[in-house]
Amino acid sequence: MPEKSMDEVMEAAAGAHFSGLRLDSLRLSSPSTPSSPSSARASQVLSPESASSAAAAAPRQPFLIGVSGGTASGKTTVCDMIIQQLHDHRVVLVNQDSFYRGLTAEESKHVQDYNFDHPDAFDTEQLLECMGKLKSGHSVNVPIYDFKNHRRCSESFRKVNASDVIILEGILVFHDPQVRNLMDMKIFVDTDADIRLARRIRRDTVERGRDVSSVLEQYGRFVKPAFDDFVLPSKKYADVIIPRGGDNHVAIDLIVQHIRTKLGLHDLCKIYTNVYVIQSTFQIRGMHTLIRDRDITTPDFVFYSDRLIRLVISTSIFFSNLWIQIDTITAMKLGLLS
Numbered sequence: 001m002p003e004k005s006m007d008e009v010m011e012a013a014a015g016a017h018f019s020g021l022r023l024d025s026l027r028l029s030s031p032s033t034p035s036s037p038s039s040a041r042a043s044q045v046l047s048p049e050s051a052s053s054a055a056a057a058a059p060r061q062p063f064l065i066g067v068s069g070g071t072a073s074g075k076t077t078v079c080d081m082i083i084q085q086l087h088d089h090r091v092v093l094v095n096q097d098s099f100y101r102g103l104t105a106e107e108s109k110h111v112q113d114y115n116f117d118h119p120d121a122f123d124t125e126q127l128l129e130c131m132g133k134l135k136s137g138h139s140v141n142v143p144i145y146d147f148k149n150h151r152r153c154s155e156s157f158r159k160v161n162a163s164d165v166i167i168l169e170g171i172l173v174f175h176d177p178q179v180r181n182l183m184d185m186k187i188f189v190d191t192d193a194d195i196r197l198a199r200r201i202r203r204d205t206v207e208r209g210r211d212v213s214s215v216l217e218q219y220g221r222f223v224k225p226a227f228d229d230f231v232l233p234s235k236k237y238a239d240v241i242i243p244r245g246g247d248n249h250v251a252i253d254l255i256v257q258h259i260r261t262k263l264g265l266h267d268l269c270k271i272y273t274n275v276y277v278i279q280s281t282f283q284i285r286g287m288h289t290l291i292r293d294r295d296i297t298t299p300d301f302v303f304y305s306d307r308l309i310r311l312v313i314s315t316s317i318f319f320s321n322l323w324i325q326i327d328t329i330t331a332m333k334l335g336l337l338s
């Protein structure tokens with residue numbers, strides 16, 4: 001019999017013909033490595049599919065947001081705005097630029113021929129290692145890159161601490177599937193190419209030690225072709241596309257609101273480690289809306305409240321039954337029961 005995910009059971013419980021949960025249809029699956037006492041229990045009792053939906057409902061890891069887009073599209077500006085608006089949470093920003101490979105002496109001699117917009121220009125292995133550590137709650141030392149001499153600063157690093165939210169920003173952060181798959185949310189900043197070029201000329205001449213002709217030469221030879229070959233094709237992976245970057249306050253507000261909602265669940269589960277948050281579905285949200293409607297009829301109020309209460313009770317029975325089974329297995333293993 002195919003395994004049922006917790007989501008499917010919830011969905012069925014909230015559906016039109018609910019008549020209670022059939023717990024016997026949920027079977028035990030093999031244990032996986034636990035990361036905390038509460039997740040240890042959950043990971044022993046739920047199928048991989050159910051475990052992942054439980055994890056989605058009760059995230060334990062930092063929330064990782066990827067922000068991509070062409071050069072000077074406003075990625076950093078958008079990230080700064082998100083960080084500012086999430087001021088009540090711990091948020092850190094990691095730039096893909098920090099992982100540029102430093103040029104060798106030979107490459108430096110012909111810097112005008114070097115393609116900084118190709119994926120090979122980045123040390124993606126190191127980026128992955130850093131992001132993996134941050135995702136698992138460890139702090140990391142991120143290299144500091146100098147755009148003027150195209151090298152990393154050899155003595156100093158930037159210490160990035162473990163946080164609730166990690167934002168990874170860069171032109172090619174959606175290109176590598178392993179990096180992409182670490183992300184919980186992907187944002188693409190979509191700004192007109194003319195505007196980006198104008199901003200890039202100003203920024204690179206003012207901040208990155210370039211002159212106008214070298215910026216234009218590099219743009220035509222490498223930046224634009226690489227945008228067409230690598231950056232633009234990765235736009236399809238985005239969950240959200242922000243036209244006009246930092247000027248788009250509505251999009252940024254919506255994104256911040258979404259992150260806050262996710263972090264709300266996160267906080268709840270951090271405070272109460274044995275809390276299981278039932279994943280919200282269209283039906284559950286619908287029933288909540290109906291029972292909050294001041295004009296709802298009494299029979300409808302009773303009907304939908306009853307369904308929601310049954311859902312909560314059925315879920316707790318589901319978990320307590322499983323805990324009893326596990327405790328029995330543990331007791332047998334310890335030789336306390338035969």
Ligand SMILES: Nc1ncnc2c1ncn2[C@@H]1O[C@H](COP(=O)(O)OP(=O)(O)O)[C@@H](O)[C@H]1O
Pocket residue numbers: 069070071072073074075076077078199200203244245246247
């Ligand atoms: N909405 C905007 N209006 C005007 N200038 C902007 C805007 N967004 C960014 N800039 C400027 O454009 C340049 C590039 O922006 P930045 O956010 O650093 O882009 P990216 O990180 O995509 O390279 C910076 O000098 C920044 O001040």
Ligand SMILES: Nc1ccn([C@@H]2O[C@H](COP(=O)(O)O)[C@@H](O)[C@H]2O)c(=O)n1
Pocket residue numbers: 070071072075097100116117146147148149150151170171223
């Ligand atoms: N030494 C370097 C390294 C990178 N670049 C350019 O930077 C761009 C990416 O940074 P954004 O802040 O614009 O996203 C990229 O297009 C490279 O061409 C450089 O010029 N010199």
